[in-house]
Amino acid sequence: SHEPPAPGLAITPAADDTLYRALGQREGIQSLIRSFLYVIADDPRIVDQFAEAPIDRLEEKLNEMVCVIAGGPCHYSGDSMRRVHRGKHISNADFNALVEDLIKAMDREGIPFTVQNTLLARLAVFHGDIVHR
Numbered sequence: 001s002h003e004p005p006a007p008g009l010a011i012t013p014a015a016d017d018t019l020y021r022a023l024g025q026r027e028g029i030q031s032l033i034r035s036f037l038y039v040i041a042d043d044p045r046i047v048d049q050f051a052e053a054p055i056d057r058l059e060e061k062l063n064e065m066v067c068v069i070a071g072g073p074c075h076y077s078g079d080s081m082r083r084v085h086r087g088k089h090i091s092n093a094d095f096n097a098l099v100e101d102l103i104k105a106m107d108r109e110g111i112p113f114t115v116q117n118t119l120l121a122r123l124a125v126f127h128g129d130i131v132h133r
């Protein structure tokens, strides 16, 4: 019999809420995630990989995840990054495309460069749980 796979990196709260406030709290994050999903929907490099994804759930879980890692008063109720992306054969190119889409969405939302980089750094730690799983 097999052991269940390790869940991967936990989605843990930030030490303080600086990033959460810089992103415009719950409303700012909601607006960002909405823009992000529109940019992905318009990206021929990766949109097909989301064809069967439950978009309402994805939107909710992305909101929760970004809120938590930004230090906001939220709870992440989704699955681990390793579990949710397992078997999807996501490549580095896919990952980079998604990061570019997030940057485009952050630009549209008027999020300053330094704030963008802080969020990207906190998401980058999940690369190993998402790519080639």
Ligand code: HEM
Residues within 6 Å of the ligand: 046, 049, 050, 052, 053, 054, 057, 058, 061, 062, 065, 077, 078, 079, 080, 084, 085, 090, 094, 095, 096, 098, 123, 124, 126, 127, 130
């Ligand atoms: C930093 C990068 C990423 C983050 C933070 C992220 C985050 C998430 C989250 C929070 C969910 C929802 C989890 C749940 O429903 O419990 C999800 C689902 C999903 N992600 Fe990602 N993701 C990333 C990269 C990618 C990439 C590069 C792809 C493919 C190009 C991808 C494809 C998907 C798909 C298809 C789902 C839906 C899974 C399903 O329920 O069928 N993700 N992701």
